Amino acid sequence: MTENIQKEPATDILQDDMKWTVLESEYLIRRPWLTARRDKVRLPNGNINPEFYVLEYPDWVNVIALTDDGRFIIERQYRHGIGSAGWEIPAGVCEKGETPEQAARRELQEETGYGDGEWTLSLVSAPNASTSNNHCYSFVATGVRKISGQHLEATEDITVHLKTREEVMELMLSGQIRQATMLSPLWKYFAEHH
Numbered sequence: 776m777t778e779n780i781q782k783e784p785a786t787d788i789l790q791d792d793m794k795w796t797v798l799e800s801e802y803l804i805r806r807p808w809l810t811a812r813r814d815k816v817r818l819p820n821g822n823i824n825p826e827f828y829v830l831e832y833p834d835w836v837n838v839i840a841l842t843d844d845g846r847f848i849i850e851r852q853y854r855h856g857i858g859s860a861g862w863e864i865p866a867g868v869c870e871k872g873e874t875p876e877q878a879a880r881r882e883l884q885e886e887t888g889y890g891d892g893e894w895t896l897s898l899v900s901a902p903n904a905s906t907s908n909n910h911c912y913s914f915v916a917t918g919v920r921k922i923s924g925q926h927l928e929a930t931e932d933i934t935v936h937l938k939t940r941e942e943v944m945e946l947m948l949s950g951q952i953r954q955a956t957m958l959s960p961l962w963k964y965f966a967e968h969h
Contacts, residue, residue: 793819795827803828832909835902836879837866837957839964840889840916846937848887848919849946853932857953862936862946864957875912883916885926887935892919898960913960 799815810831816824840848853860867882869875876894884890898913927933938946946952947961 830907834869834909835911836875837864838879838883838914840919843918847943849936849938851934862952879914888923888925889919890922892916902956911956
């Protein structure tokens with residue numbers, strides 16, 4: 776016996792009919808890598824939340840980069856927030872005046888020395904839609920090649936590795952790639968390219 780399930784009609788998740796009204800806003804800290812504000816907001820139902828905290832970040836980018844022979848460019852670096860090193864795809868911040876693709880191309884070359892290739896925007900996600908105001912733009916770059924050395928910032932310590940599809944899948948399945956903003960485009964890529 777089959778069950779007839781009615782689905783609600785698809786709606787645009789970006790509609791403003793549920794938008795909160797900001798009654799007051801105060802910045803608590805403004806630093807290059809941490810900007811936090813406290814908003815007093817009124818919900819559409821009339822309820823007031825006197826303390827809702829928002830972290831403001833620039834938009835982020837990341838890149839699933841593949842060489843001509845199909846190997847993934849994977850990085851290993853330490854992340855102080857979780858206190859351990861892990862495997863990642865190249866990523867970074869959109870600088871003022873950059874498009875997400877320009878930022879992604881720059882980050883890939885600075886962190887790995889790879890560039891060129893064919894680029895496609897794969898996914899736009901909200902890293903933490905509840906309390907952060909930024910988006911993460913995920914690209915797939917195929918046919919990239921080594922075009923320079925690394926150009927790391929003083930606070931970056933990144934090693935670059937070329938991994939097969941199977942090795943990347945094992946890193947994902949074993950929990951060695953842990954950042955959600957990197958896992959979501961990787962899982963999408965593997966779902967679309969099985």
